[in-house]
Amino acid sequence: MNTANKYYLSTLGILLLLLIFYFINPLNLEIKALKVIVVGLFMISLWILEWIPMPVVALIPLFVFPIWNIESIQDISKHYADPIIFLFMGGFFLALAIEKWNLHQRIALNILKKTGGNGNQILLGFMISTFVISMWISNTATTMMMFPIALSVLKVMSRNYDKSTLGNFSTAILLSIAYASNIGGLSTIIGTPPNTAYVGFMADHMNINISFFQWFLFLFSFSCAYFNSTLSCLYQMAISK
Structure with a gap:
């Protein structure tokens, strides 16, 4: 059986299970809630199988929602044009631009250059970068961008230090x-998708609008304190035997 047939059969099996779930209704849910769960589970299965594009x-x-009388197309389409969605898009565009022009490498290497060459300074440089x-871009994307730089630096350092000396330092760098x-x-x-989701939730359900500056004013100071405490712990890890 080829891969395409496996995908089709898997999708058909999942669809049949969802239909059985829909007609039996083991949780005794309201009909609209049951329909939403079925659609959601079907979408999750398609995202996992990836035999059609995720978008x-x-x-x-x-x-599907208008056809099943879950919500009108006018109401459901509003969510696709929510300001939070465009905020997401702006963050993704910024991430793509940074990655395309290797701006993350320039920022990281310049900070490493200024922080110095000993172990603690390298650790500080990676954390600041x-x-x-x-x-400005998602946590996962940042980690994926910085990991190759860290591995390259550690590879160069491994030529001058033995594994026992470099072991804890390598762990501290990657954790940093x-x-x-x-x-x-x-x-x-x-900075991360849950932030935008939280701001959207507060605006829609609590009628509390949080501006970019308000968020930054409060959370940046908290982040700096968190940064310093984490750096202190990693310093101890880097120098421990």
């Missing part, structure tokens, strides 16, 4: 990227 799957509610970049990307992502609304 196409994301458009399924646009035509990751923190700054993660303020993971931690700093999450810490930096807290600083701005576009």
